[in-house]
Amino acid sequence: MSPNTRTLLLQLSLFVLTLITTTLAGAEWMFGNSFVLVEKALGWDEFWQGLHFSIPFLFILTVHEFGHYFTAKAHQVEVTLPYYIPLWFGISQSIGTMGAFIRIKSLVRSRLKFFDIGIAGPLAGFVAALGVLWYGFTHLPPPEYIFSIHPEYQQYGLNYPEFVYQNQEGALILGDSLLFYWFKMYVADPALLPHANEIIHYPYILAGYIALFFTSLNLIPIGQLDGGHILYGLIGKKKFDIAAPALFILFAFYSGLGLFRAEEFAIPDESEFYSLLGYLAFYIYFLYVCLRKISDNPRNAWIIALSIVVLQFGVSYIYPTWEGYPGFLPFIFLLGRFLGVYHPETIENEPLSKGRILLGWLAVLVFILCFSPKPFIIIV
Template identity: 25%
Template sequence: MPALFLGLYLSRVVPLPEDFVGMSLGEPLLFQWAAGLTWGAAPEGYTLNLHPVGLAAWLGLLLTALNLFPIGQLDGGHIAYAVLGRRSTAVSLGATVTVVALVFLSASWIIWAVLMIAMLVFLGPRHPRTPDEHVPLDTRRLLLAAVAAAIFVVCFTPAPFSPLDLVAQP
C-alpha cells in the first residue's frame, strides 16, 4: 500500500495525445480507490503517466490476484483446500473453465485464461493431502479466508492490459 500511494503521488496527469497508439493498464478496485484519493478523476482527454514505483505497485496487485487464484500450490489453492478440502479441485477446474468461457464474451479475459491454463499444467489442479484435513477450520481461520477473498476482489482486474489502438488509422 505505501508503494502504491507513493507511486501514484509521484505520477503525473498528462494530456493523452490524439494519435496515441499503445496499451493501457487495467485498474483493480484498490488502484482506482488509491488513484481517486491521490488525484481525483482525470479530466477528459488526460491520463495518468504512472511513475515506475506506481507501475511496480500495480504489478504487485496483479501478482497478488494471480497468487490468490484457487489453483494447486498457490496461496489461493491452499486457502481453497483448507476451506473446501478435496472439493477444492472442482473449484480450481471450475474457475479455469469459467475464465476460458469468458474469453468468448470478451477477449480481455485471454491473459487470465492463458495464465490459469499454464498454472494448471505446471502446478496441477489438486492440492496435496494434509494430515489434519479432517479438522474443521475455526471461525478465525474462516474469517481469514474471507479476508483473502476480499483481497482478491480488490486486486483483480479482468483486463490487465488493453490495446487502445493496435491498428494505425490512415
C-alpha cells in the same frame, strides 16, 4: 565450501541480478525507451532512476516471500530462503523478473499448515503493496513531469492529451481493479493524476499495480497457488476437487470469450476462411491440453474444450460487446499443464479456527479488490 554456503551464494547472486534487471526494466518503463537497439539508448543516469521502480517492487515481492518463509518456520516446516528469478529482454519491455519462490523441503501433512503458509505471503505482500501505492499516489510530481519523458508533448502544453492521443497506437493502459480505481479516485490529487496513457511512467504506481496483479493471480483458488492452499483449508479436499476445476473452466471460458465470433466465418474469401478455421482448431486443441489433467479420461477434456468454445460462440452472438482477456491464456496453460488444478491431499485434516476462517475470507476479499478483468490494455 559447504552445500549450504553454495546455496546461499546462489540465492544472493540471483537477488543481485534481479535487482539489476528490475532496475533496467523500471528505467525502460519510466522513460519509454531501451538500453539497447535504439539510436538514443538509455544510460547510467536513467539506470539509477530505475531504482525508484525496482526497490519498491522487490520490497513487496520480498515481504510476500518472507511471509511464507517465517510462517513455515513457525510450523517447523523445512524451507529455503527465496530464489529470485531475473528476466530482462533488452529488446522489449519486461518487469525484470519472473518473481521469486521458496522451496518446501519437507512434506506438509497438515491442512492447517498449508492454509497458514499459503495465506501469509499474499496478505503480507498486499499490505506492502498498499503502502507503496499510497506513497505513489500521495507523492505525484507536478503535471510538467511528463515533459521530461515526452519532450515532444511540451509544444502543446498541459492540454497535450487533446493532440497526442488521437493516433497513438501501441500505448499501454493499466486496467482498473477496484482497489486501483479507489486510489485514483479518492487518494490521488486530481490536478496531479497523470493521464491513463502515461501512468506506466510513474514507478511507484507501476510497482504497486504489478504487485496487485500478481497478488490477484496468486490468490486464484486453484491448485497449489496460494489461493488454492487457502480454499483447500477452508472447504477441504472433497469440495475443493469440485470447486477448483469448475473455477478453472470458468477462468478459461472468460479468457477466450470473444476471441472467435460466428460472423467472422461468414467471409467469401475461401483461403481466409480455412485459415480462420485452422486457428480455431488450434485454439480447441490448446484448451484440450490445458484441461487434460482435470480428468483421467481424455474424452472428458475434449468435451469440456468443445463445450467452452460453443458457449463462447453463443455468448458472443447474443452479447457482441462482451469480451474476455486472452492475455490470461498463457497462465491458464501454465496452471493446467504444469502447476495443476487439484491440491495434494493432506493426512491431517483438522478444522480451521474461527480466526483462520475469517482470514481466509479476508484473502478472498483481497482477491476481489486486486483482480482486474483486463489488467493490461494495448491501444490498437
